[in-house]
Amino acid sequence: MPTSEEATRLLQLSRDAYDRGDALLHLQAEVSRLTGQPSSWGSAENDFVSDDHVGYFLSEVERIGWRLEHTGYTFVESGATTSARMLSTGTGVVNHGHVAGYFTFRRVG
Template sequence: MPTTEEAARLLQISRDAYDRGDALLHLQTEVSRLTGQASSWGSAENDFVSDEHAGYFLGEVERIGWRLEHTGYTFVESGATTSARMLSTGTGVVNHGHVAGYFTFRRVV
């Protein structure tokens, strides 16, 4: 879920690499986010938000002259929130982080 500024930065990197004559381009960007808050009952209330515009962004990179060759994804945890459960033992956990997308492009010949 790159911001407008981040998408513009990545597209400029794509143009610069193409103009230099690079054979490969590797980009990384956030494609979804996991957030949440502890509830008053001590359970996890996670919220998952994904980017519906990822395909559009990748299409813009291909429009420059690149072809998407490979993708990979990983969850990057940035923390967690815990809270005691009200009516039972244990704790509720809410994880925080994002899914990073790794995209490798090859120059169109």
């Protein structure tokens, strides 16, 4: 989920590209995050948090003069935590990472 500083930076990139006369704009922004802690039982305690303001951010980019043409998403893993299970064999795994949204815009007019 982009911080306000990251959103400001991406909006400035959008304005600069529009002012240059670029035909296409491609932005990447974090749209959700997967985090967690190992539990005392050795199982996964994952937590998924999504950004409900992505649509607002995309609307701001369109107000500059861009139209959203294509989106894509990918999970970017940043690591995992494992812990031994207490009453069984094996380990519990907690994955960490975020979902990156890739947004391609076309210049209007």
